[in-house]
Every structure is written in structure tokens, then in C-alpha cells.
Amino acid sequence: MRTVVVTNPPRAEAAAVDELAKHGVATVHEATGRTGYLGPSIRPVHLGSRIAGTAVTVLSWPGDNLMIHVAVEQCRPGDVLVVATTSPSTDGMFGELFATALQYRGVRGLVIDAGVRDVADLHAMGFPVWSAAVSAQGTVKATPGAVNVPVTIGGQPIRPGDAVLADDDGVMCIPRESVADAVTAARAREEKEAATRAAFQKGELGLDRYGLRDRLPGMGIEYVEYGAS
Ligand SMILES: O=C([O-])CC(=O)C(=O)O
């Protein structure tokens, strides 16, 4: 692994990232052709937050949070810290002290493919975190890694400066060049879903709205009156 700290990577445009935060992960994931989702193993540590920000990426050795300390200095307002490890680990690499340092720098949250701790404090501070685990197990500060290199979480590549969108449904990454397009697509999908919601509120069935009823026979689905042989 290259032990490198990349400074000042290009970041997704801030206004587009802020627009992105108006839309949920499920909506943007669908609107972008089901791309970029980090998968169900990256979970919100506390519910009720939705953030979008630009990624500062960290590649750490498992059980070692040295490079998170290095990365804090690279963070700017509007960033999200994204931490991957070189092999799987659930150790609690991050807690309220790191969150305090990141909040001071205007960082919007943390996404980490490892463990976090001090979760009651993180909750009280209002610092949103998505992680693979919660663990009191502490870590060392010993092994070089990298900051602002491309990382992979849940099979999804995340480059420094890409947009990260996270809410109660999980986390997704949008390439920094594609954020404005993703916002446009998300708006269109929300308009379509608003029309569907209004129809469902009046009792229309998905079977009819989506043209499914006519397709059921072709799929071999038949209706049988209860008790009929
Ligand atoms: O200091 C650590 O190793 C992680 C932690 O608990 C904190 O950030 O509060």
C-alpha cells in the first residue's frame, strides 16, 4: 500500500451536494440506476439523520487509527470522513473525541467500514455516523496508511471529493462529476412518486397503476375462490 496523504483533491460542487441532501438514499439510488450503494452492512449508529458531503477518504490498517488523526487535518466544512481498512475489522477506531475534532472543522459525518464507540456521546453531540460495527475495543496509532486515495466499501469505489449521501437506509456514493445529474434524476423520481402517492391515498392499486393486473395471467398467476377445487 502507498503511504500517501493527498492534499486538496477536487471536490464535488458544494451547491449540488447540498441539493443532494434534500433527497433520500433510496430515491437517489433508484434515480441513478441503482448505483453506488454501500450495502446493508453499513448501518446508521443512530437514526434520523440525512447528510450529503464530499468525501475525505482514509485507508487504515485494521485496529489502527493513526491515519484518521492524519485525515482530520485534511477535512474542510462540508466534508464527510470515509474510512476503509485494508482487511476486515470491527474494532472501535472512532469515538467522541474524533467527532469533537471533526465537528470543529465543519465535517458533516463519518462513514466507516469498521467499528465505532462512545455511541451515546456521538448521539448527544448530534454527530451522524454510519458504521459496520459498534465496539468498545480500542485501537493503536502505529501503522502508516493513506489519506485521500480511492477506497472501496461494500464493493463501491469512493474517490476523494466524491459526494456521499447517507440516511437511515444506508450510504451511497455519487461520483463527483455526476452530482448535478443525480439531483435532476432524483427530483424527477420524487415528482413521479408524489403522483403515485396521491393515487394510493385515493385507493388506486399498484396492480392497476403499474399495469401489473394484465400481466398476471401471463406469469401463471390465477385467482381461485376460497374453497373451490
Ligand atoms: O480515541 C480513540 O481511539 C477513539 C475514541 O474513543 C474517540 O475518538 O473518542
Ligand SMILES: [Mg+2]
Ligand atoms: Mg473515546
